[in-house]
Amino acid sequence: MRPLIGITSEFVPGTLFGRPWNSNILLTSYSKGVSDAGGAAVILPLALPETAESVLRRLDGLILSGGNNDIPASVLGEEQHPASEPLPMERWESECLWLQTALNLDKPVLGICLGMQAMNVYAGGSMIQDIPDQCPGTGIHGDETRMYRHDVDLIEGTHLRALAPGPVVSITSSHHQAIRSAPQGYRLAAISPDGIIEAIEDPLRDFVIGVQWHPERTQDGSSWLLEGFVRHCAAKLAGAAP
Numbered sequence: 731m732r733p734l735i736g737i738t739s740e741f742v743p744g745t746l747f748g749r750p751w752n753s754n755i756l757l758t759s760y761s762k763g764v765s766d767a768g769g770a771a772v773i774l775p776l777a778l779p780e781t782a783e784s785v786l787r788r789l790d791g792l793i794l795s796g797g798n799n800d801i802p803a804s805v806l807g808e809e810q811h812p813a814s815e816p817l818p819m820e821r822w823e824s825e826c827l828w829l830q831t832a833l834n835l836d837k838p839v840l841g842i843c844l845g846m847q848a849m850n851v852y853a854g855g856s857m858i859q860d861i862p863d864q865c866p867g868t869g870i871h872g873d874e875t876r877m878y879r880h881d882v883d884l885i886e887g888t889h890l891r892a893l894a895p896g897p898v899v900s901i902t903s904s905h906h907q908a909i910r911s912a913p914q915g916y917r918l919a920a921i922s923p924d925g926i927i928e929a930i931e932d933p934l935r936d937f938v939i940g941v942q943w944h945p946e947r948t949q950d951g952s953s954w955l956l957e958g959f960v961r962h963c964a965a966k967l968a969g970a971a972p
Contacts, residue, residue, distance in 0.1 A: 732770040733790035733963035737761065738828055738845070739773050740797045741821040760795055763946030767956035769963065776820055777827035786831050791838040791937075791963035794825055794845025796944060800907055801847050801857055811859035813906060817844075826852050838937035838966065840959045843905055846940025850930065855913030861906055861926065868924040872904040877947060879903070882920045882928040889931050890919040890939055893958035901928070901943035908942065916940075937962045 739754040754775045761771035772789060786792065802816035803809055810816060825848045832839050841849045851857060858864050861871060872878050881898050884891040891897065912918045912930045919939065920929035932938035937959065945953035 731967065732768060733960060733967045734772050734788065735764045735769040735791045735793060735960065735963060736772045736774045736786065736789040736828075737764065737793045738795050738825060739775065740795075740799075741776055741818050741824065743818055743820070756795060757946075759944075759946045760793065763948070763953055763956050764793070764960065766952040767960040769956075769960040774828065776824040777831070779827065782827050782831040783835070786828070786835055786837055789837065790967045791840070791959060792828060792832040793959075794829060794839065794841040794848055794940075796843035796845060796904075797821070799844070800859070801844070801851055803859065805851060806857055806859075808859070811863070813860040813863065822848070833935075833938070836935070838959065838963050839939070840937070840955075841940030842946065843942055843944055846930065846942055847907060847909060849938075849940040850909040850913050850916070853913035853915055855916075856910045858908045858910055861908055865908075865926070868926060869922065870903075871908075871922075871926065871942075872906060876904040876944075877902055877949070880922065882922050882943070884920045884929075885918055888917065888919040889933075889937065890929055890941075890955075893955060895954055899954075901941075901945075902947040902949075903943050904947075905942060 737760050739756040742753045744751045756773050764771040799817040800814040881900055884894050908926050916930040917933050919931045922928050929941045945955040
């Protein structure tokens with residue numbers, strides 16, 4: 731039986747004839763990446779306090795997905811950087827609720843790009859709102875193709891390193907923001923050669939990992955990270971089965 735993997739979606743507010751006409755969308759690369767890794771994807775809408783736990787109890791893992799927007803500066807207690815486009819607050823609050831509920835239920839969690847940043851800020855961490863402006867001299871971390879590739883170094887002794895094929899991996903990068911340091915309760919799991927943090931993880935949980943890159947955007951077969959995540963979710967599912 732394939733484990734069920736919930737994936738958060740983007741919230742797109744809109745109106746039609748003066749009434750709310752909102753939508754939730756998700757790039758198909760996420761569901762395909764999960765399927766290629768052996769899982770079954772379940773696309774999640776905005777979380778609701780009265781239903782989030784019921785939904786996650788039926789799922790075997792949670793992916794906090796990326797998106798086209800940035801962490802709202804208001805939750806950082808800062809002014810919004812001119813290069814930053816804030817998330818709708820509805821999605822920010824939803825990501826936090828999905829995350830906290832998954833942690834409460836001890837579900838495996840994988841944060842991807844924006845998802846890792848949400849994990850960081852929810853834990854009290856700070857952000858670099860624009861790498862090119864605030865960290866001059868750093869390397870390229872994304873381009874218009876959203877398929878930019880570069881290497882990252884994985885930290886020995888971490889859960890992430892144990893999953894990876896080697897100490898250095900090539901990843902697909904598409905971001906202009908980054909976290910400043912691993913927040914309380916997390917540890918550094920990967921870093922790029924220019925010093926930008928590329929992954930964090932909770933050392934006290936079996937699988938609560940955030941990565942700055944996009945494992946669902948592989949060009950050469952299934953992702954080792956998604957495979958490891960789905961494999962872990964499948965093992966927990968098997969252990970829970972009667």
